Amino acid sequence: MTTLDFFFDPISPYAxxxxxxxxxxxxxxxxxVRYLPVFLGAVLKAxxxxxxxxxxxKRDWLYRHVLWLGQRLEVPLELPALHPFNPLPLLRLLxxxxxxxxxxxxxxVETVFHHVWRGGLDxxxxxxVQQLVESLAPQQDPASDTVKAALRxxxxxxxxxxxxxxxxxxxxxxxxxxxxxxxxxAARIDGxxxxxxxxxxxxxxxxxxxx
Numbered sequence: 220m221t222t223l224d225f226f227f228d229p230i231s232p233y234a235x236x237x238x239x240x241x242x243x244x245x246x247x248x249x250x251x252v253r254y255l256p257v258f259l260g261a262v263l264k265a266x267x268x269x270x271x272x273x274x275x276x277k278r279d280w281l282y283r284h285v286l287w288l289g290q291r292l293e294v295p296l297e298l299p300a301l302h303p304f305n306p307l308p309l310l311r312l313l314x315x316x317x318x319x320x321x322x323x324x325x326x327x328v329e330t331v332f333h334h335v336w337r338g339g340l341d342x343x344x345x346x347x348v349q350q351l352v353e354s355l356a357p358q359q360d361p362a363s364d365t366v367k368a369a370l371r372x373x374x375x376x377x378x379x380x381x382x383x384x385x386x387x388x389x390x391x392x393x394x395x396x397x398x399x400x401x402x403x404x405a406a407r408i409d410g411x412x413x414x415x416x417x418x419x420x421x422x423x424x425x426x427x428x429x430x
Contacts, residue, residue: 220249220250220251221248221249221250221251221390221408222250222251222252222253223245223250223251223252223253223388223389223390223404224253224255224388224389225237225238225241225252225253225254225255225386225387225388226255226257226377226382226385226386226387226388226389227254227255227256227257227328227385227386228256228257228258228259228262228306228310228385229256229306229309229310229313229331229332229334229335229336229342230259230302230303230304230306230335231259231385231386232281232282232285232296232298232336233285233385233386233397233398234332234385234386235294235296235332235335235336236285236288236289236292236294236296236398237386237388237397237398237401238328238329238332238386239292239294239332240292240294240398240401241401244401244402244404244405245405245408248405248408248409250408252325253322254313254322254323254324254325254328255322255373255377256310256313256314256323256328256370256373257310257370257373257374257377257382257385258306258307258310258370258371258374259306259384259385260306261371261374261378262374262377262378262382262383262384262385263383263384265378266378266383268383270303272302272303273303282298282302285298286298288398295337296336296337297336297337297338297339298336298339299335299336299339299340299341299342300339300340300341300342301341301342301343302342304341304342304343305343306342307370308343308348308361309331309334309335309342309348309351310370311361311362311366311367311370312331312348312351312352312355312357312361313327313328313331314359314361314366314369314370314373315357315358315359315360315361315363315366316355316356316357316358316359317358317359317369318358318359319359319365319369327355330351330354330355331351331355334347334351380392380394381394382394382396383396384396384397386398388400388401388404390404390407390408393407393414393419395407
């Protein structure tokens, strides 16, 4: 059985779409998925980059693109009332649903994604977040130092592995970024020899022009 690490932040609509499509991509394959919530803001900061929603024209395109992708993939995705928003309460809640040393399960991840990307409401509204907490009934206190540390350690470990955005799927030491990389993930699981050939490594040897 192949184990995949699915790095995500519920603030990302592409992560939400990838989560919805992943079962179709993995159907018929012997695969286990570990869901790893990470704080995208910290990932971007570690690499010195901005999120797409921080750039006005790119932000507009992102929303149009994900709405088009949602209808094309038959995923009922709706934009939240406010975006971007502070995802930390949701990320900590996800880690709180798991026992210490374990990762959140698929149902908890799905519930949080639906909270954000269905209904068109404010994902950070305190009343809604409290209702989400009651629905998920976390095993740990989301505000505890243990949970905060779990999120921080997961984020730091993701950066150390080379994660620079979400969604990212890790298959062994190979990383696949973005919704459009899911077909590559399937090919990698199926043993496509390309992933053991020279091109994978060659991509990292191309020199950039000096400025």
